[in-house]
Amino acid sequence: MKVGVIVLTAIAVVASNFCTTFALRYTVHNTEVTFYEAWVQCIGQGGYLAAPQVALQGDKIWDAVNKSGNTNKKYWLAGTDIGQDGAWIWISRNVPVGGVNGYINWASGFPEIGDTDANCMLLEKNRGTPKWVHTTCDDKNFYVCEYYSVN
Numbered sequence: 001m002k003v004g005v006i007v008l009t010a011i012a013v014v015a016s017n018f019c020t021t022f023a024l025r026y027t028v029h030n031t032e033v034t035f036y037e038a039w040v041q042c043i044g045q046g047g048y049l050a051a052p053q054v055a056l057q058g059d060k061i062w063d064a065v066n067k068s069g070n071t072n073k074k075y076w077l078a079g080t081d082i083g084q085d086g087a088w089i090w091i092s093r094n095v096p097v098g099g100v101n102g103y104i105n106w107a108s109g110f111p112e113i114g115d116t117d118a119n120c121m122l123l124e125k126n127r128g129t130p131k132w133v134h135t136t137c138d139d140k141n142f143y144v145c146e147y148y149s150v151n
């Protein structure tokens with residue numbers, strides 16, 4: 001009987017992870033704001049600044065950017081190392097970047113350690129493919145929010 005309960009719990013955890021991955025949707029905002037403004041504005045709209053933790057989420061975000069028609073702009077994502085240089089976290093989820101599923105998508109040469117002015121993550125088309133770079137958080141850029149859908 002105990003074994004049966006443990007198996008059911010394991011399936012529930014797997015199922016909830018599956019739903020978390022596939023029940024996210026994204027909105028692209030073509031308004032230039034600082035990282036902090038983007039963070040707050042996503043929350044104000046009932047979502048979170050986007051935090052892609054698996055490649056599929058990164059692909060879906062870029063699909064949304066493509067549909068918005070501005071693939072040459074830069075977009076805030078929720079990554080920041082403002083708390084400790086080089087310790088990147090998804091601030092909208094309170095987890096390390098790459099720490100949950102190992103997924104990272106930094107452009108070549110990023111992130112730069114020791115750059116204490118460049119503490120916020122941007123998504124940009126870098127040598128033809130969407131990649132993460134960083135800049136000062138007060139820079140103004142477009143941004144992507146994510147929302148959990150109830151499926």
Ligand SMILES: [Ca+2]
Binds near residue numbers: 085114
């Ligand atoms: Ca930094």
